[in-house]
Amino acid sequence: MLTLLASVLLLSACASGSLPGISAENRAERLARAGRHDDAAAEYINMAGDVAGSTRERFTLLAIEQWLEAGDVRRARNAMRRMETPTQGENLWLWSSNAAALALWDGRPDDALLLLEPLLRQPLSQPARLNIEALQADAWFQKGDPLRAIALYRQREEKLENRRDIAQNRERLWAGLLVSRPRALRAAAKMTDDPIVIGWLTLGSLATSTGQQGVGWRGGVARWLEEHANHPAADLLAEIEIPEAGEFEYPQQVALLLPLSGTNKTAGEAVQKGFFSAYFSAAEQLDSAQQVRVYDSNEGVTAAYQAAITDGAEFVVGPLLRGNVSELAAAGLLPVPVLALNYLPDNAAAPPALYQFALSPEDEAIAAAARARADGHRQALVLVPRNDWGRRLAISFADEMLAQGGNVLEVSDYEPDKNDFSFEIENLMLLTESVQRYQRLRANIGGPLQYDPRRRQ
Incomplete structure (x- = not known):
């Protein structure tokens, strides 16, 4: 009889999605720590429906926080719009941190910092302070100041004891690096002599400039690990799939289409020098039988492309000038893939084998x-x-x-x-x-x- 009763209680608990002895709020906190943010938000909303006043307001704000963690910005924004701004206490800093997170989603880091900085002058719980520091760091990443962002994440890590929390802190730092500009990361690395900071910045620059793909990423990671063997980011790399050398198949003949005469000769020659500098720096990763032939696009880009195909090119890099890219795209189907060094005009259709690569505007x-x-x-x-x-x-x-x-x-x-x-x-x-x-x-x-x-x- 007792066994039957215990079974009934267990089934009842499973059906309701809860465990005996665990309050709804504790359950929501556990779901949040486990990364199940949508489920945590649902728990908080259910609790908000059972209470009124400031307690209802608090649970709603906690639900919004979890929706933001889950990336459900629309639901979080709609819920915030329906709320009045709290006047004091925990609900005020919860509202402010949620408003700051929404500002970051909108690309407004200055607004986020204005909301966050006054909060740190208040007596806050440790979890609240840690959350605000993470949002501040994300804002500095958005503002293009990775040094301040990394400093905040390292300061935050010193307060963490749980290994999972430390790992999540480093993952969030890494995510900030991945949305930064490579040039900003390289510039920041020259402004510090801290080996840990330099390690984060150089790895972030490598990842963003290579897209974490290809021989540049694989070779760069190998060199980075040699220089930063005991760096905290090494654990992150262990979880990232690094392609093996045998996974790459390279074209045996590459054509380089550049303006080597006429008014754009200087630009073409500069790109040619840069291309071969990068090519020879990666030579140990490449097939020694590979060839690169250079063609002058100033004599007619379509003719240069056809000449490259006739000579056996399996891949074409260039052209450099925007008008030449448009001319090549207008030629129709491209039998050999092309990596153009400029963009087509807005709304211009690109053939399937035309890839566009250039500096951002x-x-x-x-x-x-x-x-x-x-x-x-x-x-x-x-x-x-x-x-x-x-x-x-x-x-x-x-x-x-x-x-x-x-x-x-x-x-x-x-x-x-x-x-x-x-x-x-x-x-x-x-x-x-x-x-x-x-x-x-x-x-x-x-x-x-x-x-x-x-x-x-």
């Missing part, structure tokens, strides 16, 4: 602004295509120009399909004349003037 614009300032130019006019690509170019160029002490007088755009930009250029140049008139007048008067640049009508 933001990186190109930043490099252009840095070069302009290095050449001594302080003022700039910006003319970009009227599309998302152009908008990104303009914003990044202006930000970098201002950061380096320069100034952008005006930004203008044009329809991408146009070939005649004379009207837009004339408008910009009339503004330039206004600036020059102001500078001459100020020099003659010898004092500051109230100035609002205007074009002449």
Whole structure:
């Protein structure tokens, strides 16, 4: 009889998804620690339905926190919108940390930091403080400051005792590195002499620049492990599948299509030198029988591509110029795969065998602004295509120009399909004349003037 009763109780507990002696809140906490965030959120919402007032508010905020951990941003955002901002206590910091997490999902790290920094001046429980520090670190990753982010994660790890919590802290740090720009990680590595920090930054740069694929990733990991054998990230690499050398099949003949004559000769030669530098640095991983042949795309990119195929090319790198990429894409089916070193215009269809690889618009614009300032130019006019690509170019160029002490007088755009930009250029140049008139007048008067640049009508 007792055995039958025990069986009935056990079946009843299993049917309800709970265990005897464990409260609903403890069950939700265990689910959260186990990474079952959706289930934890469901528990908290069920508890919120059974209570009222600030307790209901607290359980709802805890559910929102779990939805955010699960990546269910829509549900979290909708629940936050239905709530009033708490005025004090635990519910206030829960609301603030959830609002900061939503800001990070929206790409607004400055807003997130404004919400988080006041919380750390309050008496918080250890779990709450750890959660806020992790959000702060994520915000610094988004702001492009990996050094501050890594410092926060290492500070956080010192407070953790459970091995699983430490592993999760390192996984979260790694996730932040993977969404960072390789150039930012490399620059940060030069600004510290801490071997642990350097190890994180160099491994992150390697992963983001190679996409964790191919011979560059495999060889880079091997070299990294030699230099950082006892690094905490080594445990992460043990869980990441690193391809074996035998898994790669490389083309025996590669064609390189670049402008080696004409007005773009200098750019073509620079890319050629960079290509062969990288090629020979990876030579030990490659088949010694592999050949690379170079073709001048300035003599006609379609003709150069056909010549490469005739010569036996199994893979083509290039062309470099955007117009040449468009011309090759318009030629139709490509019998030999092409890795273009530029992008097609917006909404242009690419043939199946055409892969596009280049700097992001933001990186190109930043490099252009840095070069302009290095050449001594302080003022700039910006003319970009009227599309998302152009908008990104303009914003990044202006930000970098201002950061380096320069100034952008005006930004203008044009329809991408146009070939005649004379009207837009004339408008910009009339503004330039206004600036020059102001500078001459100020020099003659010898004092500051109230100035609002205007074009002449």
